[in-house]
Amino acid sequence: MAEESAIFRLEGVTKTYGGVTALRDVSLSVSGNEYISLLGPSGSGKSTLLRVIAGFETPDRGRVFFNGRDITNIPAHERGIGFVFQNFALFPHLTVYDNVAFGLANGEKQVSRDEIDRRVREAIGLVGLAGMEGRGVHQISGGQKQRVALARTLVMAPSLVLLDEPLGALDANLRNRMRNELRSIRETLGVTFLHVTGSETEALAMGDRVVVLDRGRIAQFAKPDDVYARPATPNVAHFLNRYNVFDGTLKDKIFSGPFGSLAVSATTPSDKPAYAVRYDRMQVEPDGSKGSGPAIPATFVASEYLGSSVMYFFETAEGKVIEVEHHLSLGAPKTYEPKSRYMLRWKPDDAIVFG
Secondary structure, eight states: OOGGGEEEEEEEEEEEETTEEEEEEEEEEEESSOEEEEEOOTTSSHHHHHHHHHTSSOOSEEEEEETTEEOTTSOGGGSOOEEEOTTOOOOTTSBHHHHHHHHHHHSSSOOOHHHHHHHHHHHHHHTTOTTOTTOBGGGSOHHHHHHHHHHHHHTTOOSEEEEESTTTTSOHHHHHHHHHHHHHHHHHHTOEEEEEESOHHHHHHHOSEEEEEETTEEEEEEOHHHHHHSOSSHHHHHHTTOEEEEEOEEETTEEEETTEEEEOSOOBOOSSOEEEEEGGGOEEEETTOOOSSOEEEEEEEEEEEOSSEEEEEEEOTTSOEEEEEEEGGGSSOOOOOTTOEEEEEOOGGGEEEEO
């Protein structure tokens, strides 16, 4: 991506806290009019990265650019970047209207009362809260508070909006609805959203592209289907919670693991050898079956109904838990005997070999 087309750009950003490195030489370039998901486990540096872009933290090394301008040392309130906090950070003594109007009414730039009123009502309408302007924030639900926090950010007309786990405080049904609404709002405005989440499902569902952070470094930055189908590292495969990842060794195109030694035709470059098979690519067969392809014996432990699919849990002799997913669109759920042994088999082409 050409640098001049980027809405924001990071160059070699490093940030440490008391000897702990939160971000390690992070470089990232994002264009305008995109929804970017930022995914990673707790402690991977997601929130720190967001705070560096917003201006709440200053990097120890590296530069931050926004709309072609170096903003590394510019205060947060002068950057023109919107930030939606995880806890919403609303003023409890103000109405919905006054919460949304606060930034316009109290900013350094003078804005007329008519202009404030027009923009506030537009923002409130955009997030679906028209008619609730006079309510106190103690009179509205958690989902409505989330919308007020978003409207308060959008009313300032930022070209970049940072969202720090904005759906984390909502119940499951409301999270699903807000996913669609956030995407719709972003598309209506034509601005860039950078959305931090620890949920792989949320990241893949919402992002036009997904950034995966691993211990302060960018492990992968790609479209959701590429991240899902072709994770760049064993850790990315693990974060996605969709792959069984086996440790082992790789030598002369032979991967040796708990299932024996297998010839591999292609590998994904990685410092750590590993063998990954997606949950829904594994088949359960009777113990001792002689089908084709690699297999590993395991004991059935339990199953979990997930609505559209059933997850089955097996355990190998070494104590490793293997998950097998059965989509109910493919047929009725299977029944397996607890503490009974089965063969878990997969096609070699369905595996991803790292090394």
